[in-house]
Amino acid sequence: MRTIVFDQFSVRPQLHEVPAPAAPDAGVVIDVEATGVCRSDHHAWAGHDSTITLPHVPGHELVGRVASVGAHVQEFHVGQRVTVPFVCGCGTCRWCVSGNAQVCPDQTQPGFTHFGSWADQVVIHNADANLVAVPDDLPAAAVVGLGCRFATAFHGLRVRARLAADETVAVFGCGGVGLSAIMIARALGAKVVAIDVSDAALESAREFGAARCVNARGLSPEGLSAEVVAQFAMTDPDGVAVTVDALGREDTIRAAIGALAPLGRHVQIGLLPAEPVVDLPRVIALELSVLGSHGMAAAEYPELVDLVVQGRLRPQDLVTNVIGLDEAPAAMEAMGSPAASAGMTIIDLAR
Template sequence: MRAMVFDGDSPILREDDVPDPAPGDGQMLIDVHACGVCRTDLHLVDRELDRPKRPVIPGHEIVGTVAELGAGVRGFAVGDRVGVPWVGHTCRVCRYCLSARENLCDEARFTGYTIDGGYAERTVADSRYCFHLPAQYSDVEAAPLLCAGLIGYRTLNMAGDARRIGIYGFGAAAHIVAQVARHQQRTVYAFTRPDDQAAQQLALRLGAAWAGASDEA
């Protein structure tokens, strides 16, 4: 299959022919339809993340269809459309895993960083960390929800029932969570880098009550 590979040295991914992956126990083989680009992917190729798998296929906002099931997979069938996020494996027994904070697990493994990801024609993923996707979203529309959407919604939940929400930085995650917050009839304030007029205008178009620089009151 074709894949875009990061070898750990050059910041430019190289196109390569690599063997098709095979699903192990609990895994699914997935035909990739779309894979978004996250800021973390850029951190990876800029070598700002230590100890990546080398070489590695980046990409963790994956949308595709199940092509093959490994032994023991439950809740999925061949042909299902699924999403694959950043967190790809955890121990499931530590205090973080048992308190819905799996992203802090010391044994966590991450798609496109320590596990091969979605910049390829096919990928394998642990079925326990995959999602069924609703039909109303296209593949391209659904892909950013697998990271930017998830982390934005997680932080919004952590804000409890706060009616005024301040968002620092207005990029991929923020522009999604701002729409959710406005749908919930919360008031959104968007803080951006000084002089980032484009991000401020985007925030206002999406319903923010105020948008300005992070050094402003």
């Protein structure tokens, strides 16, 4: 089968042919229909993830059909169309049994702990606990992003922050995850203000449902907090209920926590290169909640998939570029550019 492989960090990956994989006893092999090009893939390629061993095949957002099943798989069959969360649980520990496979101590992650989906085929372990069936008539572009960015944003807003209709949400950072969070917040009936330093990113945020936008260029964290609060002051005197940091920067986290109303909830999605300083006195005084979101268990997918089937959430609108597998190495390198698109690139394995 064809794969995209890198055997050195930060060196251009290459298209190679390798032997096709076999399904493990509790797992499956999936014929990949399409797969995403995600910022996390770039972090793995750049050597920022200690779980990566070389040589390696990236890719963790995917949709495809089951090509073969292991002897112990009972719930899925050959030919079934599926997607999968990027965090796959063991299926048997207390966390998996309770529906929280995203924090499983023995988790696997395609594209990180083992070869990923930038290939004709990918192995998924513990298939009965991790595969998610998807309708045949949903376009691939509507499904691929459900594996990572949309799942992480949905879990953070719907499950961790328990976002309700008519609540106010401030999303800091309007890249792929930030735009996903905006789209999900709107699908859940919330009111959104988007924050970024790029006018183009803010225009995308407005297109995907942000009622208000704030350009943070030149603002201190305290000034940015005040500006975000001011956006809602006239119409929502109770203030900002939920903030999302989709960037992973200490200054945006400070601004986000500074903007929250009493009993507000902050969702941290963006990964950080170092431990940030958090305004804990404010967290204590206002009884704020600081919540992490690390993917989403397969058990939570039905509600997310239903939003897509109903047309209330359209992940395909975030797709700005469709490429073939042979174009993936250049796409990997391009993600390191400051001018990288805020939209989503997917790899169509049939191209």
